[in-house]
Amino acid sequence: MERHAAAVRRVRLGSRAGLVALGLVLLYLVYAWFAFDIPHLIRTAEPQRAVLLATDSVAHKVHVTKSLRNPGFEVAVEGERTATYEHLPDWVRADAAGEDVFVDLGEGHTVTIDGQTLTLTTPESGPITVTATDDGVRIAYSGEKPDWVREGYNVQTDTLVKFDARPTIDRRVQVTRSKMEIHRFFLGWEHFFFPFGSQLHGKSVGELVDLAFSAPRLDPDQSNLALMAETIWTNREWQHRAVAIALLETVLMAVLGTLTAALVALPLAFAAARTFNRIGPVRFALRRLFDFLRGIDMLIWSLIFIRAFGLGPLTGALAIAFTDTGTLGKLFSEALENIDKKQIEGVQATGANRWQRYRFGVIPQILPVFVSQGLYYLESNMRSATVIGALGAGGIGLMLVETMRTSRDWENTLYIIILTILLVVSMDALSSWLRRRLILGR
Structure with missing residues (x-):
């Protein structure tokens, strides 16, 4: 009977706690409704402008x-x-x-x-x-x-x-x-492939196929197929070449920043882990360094480096490297502190020296964590590089902001957004494939 009564009391307490939590959530929603002046936003909203923006895109x-x-x-x-x-x-x-x-x-x-x-x-x-x-x-x-x-x-x-x-x-x-x-x-997107004044403008797909493989050359110095490719690549209105270069800069910014952070964070993590460093002040200093690096947002770091080094992809890579060094250093050091010491002892029993114990007893245990975390942050940094680029670091983010500033080239804006999404999806697929290959051995 006592157990039953205690169980009933726990159920009642749980129900009351749930009701209290629900009441607090509702109270917060009511506060947010008035604190953010949602009624005014609804009154002043212009859905027609959103429709116009979508139409222009x-x-x-x-x-x-x-x-x-x-x-x-x-x-x-x-x-x-x-x-x-x-x-x-x-x-x-x-x-x-x-x-x-x-x-x-x-x-x-x-x-x-x-x-x-x-x-x-x-x-x-x-x-x-x-x-x-x-x-x-x-x-x-x-x-x-x-x-x-x-x-x-x-x-x-x-x-x-x-x-x-x-x-x-x-x-x-x-x-x-x-x-x-x-x-x-x-x-439709007008002149997406061939600009207005081009010899190829306005031709149908059938006419383009005939020109590519059978018709006489429009330009004596190159084949019609090469002329088509060059015309598309150098399209001044859609700037396919500039967009491709900007996408490459964004990828390089994310890869360079993440790789630098991982390479710097790994040795620092060993020095910050209790299982590998018995000197408390050193561990404390390194952990506070990790807190400092990741405590300042990546956007703030990018603004600092833009003022220090000027505009360019290097500033974005440095901002990513600084922030991720703090985050990866903390994650790596925690992973090192949770390793199985029996494997290290087994390697040591064979007569291995210190570096061999690290190589065969520590690295195999932490490698899956390192690879998984590094690839995850590479995916995340691909998106972050776009935002950092919009602040002036270059890449596809800067081009995106430039098209939005004109308030006219919304179709170019949508084009860049679609390419950015495809880039992130491709990086996610590549990262998943690498994880399967490196961690699961598939």
């Missing part, structure tokens, strides 16, 4: 632009310096002077430009007429103002200075007193 935008200050009319792909159409696409018609322009945006959306006046027609609303003046713009609606139209005002003069309409996510019309601009999105 998987599609390319073509601009139809007419200047109102200087004579000029052009159709160009946004984000590409040389991608201006010499011959208008079939959905744009204009006279030679660019005064009368007709743009078919698809699905019943059309834009007509007559001198200083633009008329937007959509299936959902009547025509909207916008006239550019010296002071701003004048807008005439045939019905109520649609909710997808935004008007920009000059607060000082109380005049309308901008018309911005986005009837759908992939269509946009803007008018100011200086220019008229029509945007149309097309799904």
Whole structure:
């Protein structure tokens, strides 16, 4: 009976503890809800901007632009310096002077430009007429103002200075007193392989295959296949060569930093392990050194080395090496303190000297731990090298930040993100394979 009563009390105490823990978690969530001002974040969130970002990442935008200050009319792909159409696409018609322009945006959306006046027609609303003046713009609606139209005002003069309409996510019309601009999105990454002005631009897969293996040379100095490879590799807009070099720098940064940390941490770990070093002050000093090195975050180390040595992959490798020396040194020393002494005694019984005892009695025991931890940190450092590179250490992280700063090249940003993910996945697969080969003997 006493045992049963004690068991019942333990169950009740466990239930009460669980309820208390659940109450504390709920209390913390309520605190976090107000401490981080989640209601304000929800009110001010702009999901449409997220949709626009996603659209820019998987599609390319073509601009139809007419200047109102200087004579000029052009159709160009946004984000590409040389991608201006010499011959208008079939959905744009204009006279030679660019005064009368007709743009078919698809699905019943059309834009007509007559001198200083633009008329937007959509299936959902009547025509909207916008006239550019010296002071701003004048807008005439045939019905109520649609909710997808935004008007920009000059607060000082109380005049309308901008018309911005986005009837759908992939269509946009803007008018100011200086220019008229029509945007149309097309799904896909334009000019990913061949740039706009290339001889190979616009050719189908069948035409490219014929050129590669049967057609006469486009460039007398090299074969068509070599010309294709060189054109893709040197694409100025997508910068495949620069991206490949940046990926290589990121890999080298992670490998060099991790390898340096492992090689430095291994001998220090022997000196910090109680089983191999009886001098307490030395062990204490080394363990505090490990605490210091890993106590400062890798990003802080990178900022320190950037100030000391300037920008470049070396600073990233040093930041990784310093942080991981502290972490691996601690892990290695703990592994050394937990080894089986019987194996060392067995090797010593054969007449082996000190170094032979280490070689045949210690290393085989700790090697799986060393390899496993080293490979794990190599995987982790591949991601860390990307973040460190974004601070200025170079590599793919720096290119990623540069594409994001423009706020236009979101398709390039997605391209780099995909390559970074593939790099991390490949390193993870390689690390798993090496662990199986080196540790399990498969």
